[in-house]
Amino acid sequence: GQQVMQIPQYQHVQEGEDFTTYCNSSTTLSNIQWYKQRPGGHPVFLIQLVKSGEVKKQKRLTFQFGEAKKNSSLHITATQTTDVGTYFCAGPSHSKAQGGSEKLVFGKGTKLTVNP
């Protein structure tokens, strides 16, 4: 079935440094979603990318969807302590082996820690 791979698993940065997490799918995705989970919290939706090569920005966060729609990245400029958490990417699964059922498949996440 479709897998969503995310790297790195952990990233520790000094406050003010940039941060990037990468997401790769074994199949073409119709869309990709990004979520953030703060320590002790639950995943919260950040953004959805749909178009090939799409780039979206939310303040210091830049999200990109690859031309082939099989990879995506999240880049944070000048990290702050409020950016701490785990960032997940997710994409729809289209496994025919599962009787055509579809579901949102999450990567394992990148845990970001920021040293003030």
Added chain:
Amino acid sequence: ETGVTQTPRHLVMGMTNKKSLKCEQHLGHNAMYWYKQSAKKPLELMFVYNFKEQTENNSVPSRFSPECPNSSHLFLHLHTLQPEDSALYLCASSQDRRGTTEAFFGQGTRLTVV
């Protein structure tokens, strides 16, 4: 507040106990999900319900029994659990089950099996 409410927030149960987790969504969504989150598998899909019907059972042991009486409510009945079942159990909902719309998560139930 995400519109998805889970109770209880914390639960400690013995291996012979029977307990239930409850999830309620006020978003008018058609699909609801149970996820298990642990250190080993950050977001592991357990069950998917669409319009009250179970459309996915991700090889979950029978000691976990879901119930979806209507599109707004989802339960997870627990019995004879093992210590390795200790984890954060997250409920989520979305407009549809096809992964094309965002998922809204509840705050989770932190389960400890002793």
